[in-house]
Amino acid sequence: MSDTYDALVLGLGAMGAAATYQLARRGAKVLGIDRYAPPHEFGSTHGDTRITRIACGEGPEYSAFARRSHEIWRELEAETGLDLLTQNGFLAISGAGNRSANHGVEDFLGGTVAAAEAAGVDYEILDSAALRRRYPALGVGDGDKAYHDTVSGFARPENCVTAQLQAAAARGADLRLGETVLSFRQQDGAVTVTTDKQTYHGAQLIVAAGAWLPAMLKPALAANFMITRQVLYWFRARSEAAHAEFAPERFPVYIWQLPAPQSIYGFPATGGIDEGVKLATEQYDVATTPESVSRAVPPEEVREMYETYVEPFFPGLSPVCVRSKTCLYTWVDKARFIIDRHPDHDRIIVASPCSGHGFKHSAGVGELLAQMVTEGRKPDPRFSF
Numbered sequence: 234m235s236d237t238y239d240a241l242v243l244g245l246g247a248m249g250a251a252a253t254y255q256l257a258r259r260g261a262k263v264l265g266i267d268r269y270a271p272p273h274e275f276g277s278t279h280g281d282t283r284i285t286r287i288a289c290g291e292g293p294e295y296s297a298f299a300r301r302s303h304e305i306w307r308e309l310e311a312e313t314g315l316d317l318l319t320q321n322g323f324l325a326i327s328g329a330g331n332r333s334a335n336h337g338v339e340d341f342l343g344g345t346v347a348a349a350e351a352a353g354v355d356y357e358i359l360d361s362a363a364l365r366r367r368y369p370a371l372g373v374g375d376g377d378k379a380y381h382d383t384v385s386g387f388a389r390p391e392n393c394v395t396a397q398l399q400a401a402a403a404r405g406a407d408l409r410l411g412e413t414v415l416s417f418r419q420q421d422g423a424v425t426v427t428t429d430k431q432t433y434h435g436a437q438l439i440v441a442a443g444a445w446l447p448a449m450l451k452p453a454l455a456a457n458f459m460i461t462r463q464v465l466y467w468f469r470a471r472s473e474a475a476h477a478e479f480a481p482e483r484f485p486v487y488i489w490q491l492p493a494p495q496s497i498y499g500f501p502a503t504g505g506i507d508e509g510v511k512l513a514t515e516q517y518d519v520a521t522t523p524e525s526v527s528r529a530v531p532p533e534e535v536r537e538m539y540e541t542y543v544e545p546f547f548p549g550l551s552p553v554c555v556r557s558k559t560c561l562y563t564w565v566d567k568a569r570f571i572i573d574r575h576p577d578h579d580r581i582i583v584a585s586p587c588s589g590h591g592f593k594h595s596a597g598v599g600e601l602l603a604q605m606v607t608e609g610r611k612p613d614p615r616f617s618f
């Protein structure tokens with residue numbers, strides 16, 4: 234006879250690790266299960282860095298999660314000694330003429346300003362002269378302008394997952410890694426999860442399966458989600474002097490609505506010149522699955538990225554791509570999150586807060602998920618199925 238848990242958590246990536254930690258912190262008896270050993274490179278939570286912003290151009294409903302995540306990460310840094318959060322500032326850059334949308338938002342700069350006003354975040358607006366003076370690494374055009382704040386920056390996704398799993402285990406959470414969930418069901422006021430190794434019983438289940446989620450839902454629910462392949466690139470600077478312009482002390486994270494098909498986002502250099510400078514665009518045109526996605530990045534794809542998005546806008550970066558990685562978005566229309574009880578099973582919570590901008594919110598979302606289990610807290614209806 235196996236144990237009965239207060240909560241089972243399916244998936245220990247960004248969201249599941251956060252939920253498991255928050256449940257354990259509240260004294261709940263919790264079991265977390267993952268098919269791999271997070272952090273790993275098969276889902277959505279890898280690649281060294283994630284932008285974090287409290288003023289979110291995607292909508293003011295997200296700010297409280299990011300703000301709370303910053304607090305939780307600082308607490309976890311003190312507990313674990315791991316580096317989780319760097320607040321080196323954020324630029325939302327745009328300008329006149331045809332500009333790419335970001336996360337489906339046409340005026341991302343304007344949306345960011347509105348969110349900053351709503352969340353009480355101090356910011357300034359920089360014109361192209363100020364941008365060129367402060368950030369020579371960016372080849373901004375005449376008339377470009379930017380929102381800038383100093384509370385934003387980047388989180389370390391792998392370390393955040395590690396810290397939360399460590400802290401959860403230290404508080405008594407059971408973690409089963411390398412174990413694949415085959416099915417789950419709700420029956421007689423309880424939830425049963427069957428893995429390739431065992432069957433578990435719990436009062437409630439949180440499904441935080443990332444890109445694997447749609448395959449676990451009936452077609453009408455799965456139709457909410459689209460899995461897309463994304464590529465991260467690290468390009469080498471042309472010289473040590475050019476690399477130094479990307480140092481986190483002087484260079485922020487940014488999202489840039491380009492006069493090009495996609496916006497671009499990127500980070501300061503987090504290592505030496507040979508480790509390159511990370512940047513990426515996004516694509517929403519081709520759907521994939523975690524099983525069928527092509528994880529290789531062929532040279533033609535690197536060349537196209539460099540010629541279209543890097544060379545025209547980053548004069549200090551060379552065509553040498555020192556590293557690339559593929560990663561998966563679980564996209565919902567209008568860049569929405571879904572955090573809701575399963576429409577047919579009230580003891581099963583579905584957590585899909587991704588749409589390409591979920592990481593910054595993950596620690597706060599984990600707290601919400603734990604409160605849904607332990608206190609019956611209801612999420613914002615904007616996150617419903």
Ligand SMILES: Cc1cc2nc3c(=O)[nH]c(=O)nc-3n(C[C@H](O)[C@H](O)[C@H](O)COP(=O)(O)OP(=O)(O)OC[C@H]3O[C@@H](n4cnc5c(N)ncnc54)[C@H](O)[C@@H]3O)c2cc1C
Binds near residue numbers: 275276443463
């Ligand atoms: C390229 C890229 C860049 C991004 N940039 C940013 C950014 O700058 N800022 C930001 O805020 N967000 C960003 N995001 C979004 C953010 O990273 C994701 O929203 C977040 O990491 C998703 O976490 P998750 O827990 O939902 O998924 P995952 O971390 O993928 O976790 C899902 C877990 O479920 C497990 N699992 C699945 N099926 C099973 C099963 N059957 N049995 C057991 N375990 C299972 C998997 O192994 C996995 O560990 C980015 C995402 C990508 C891909």
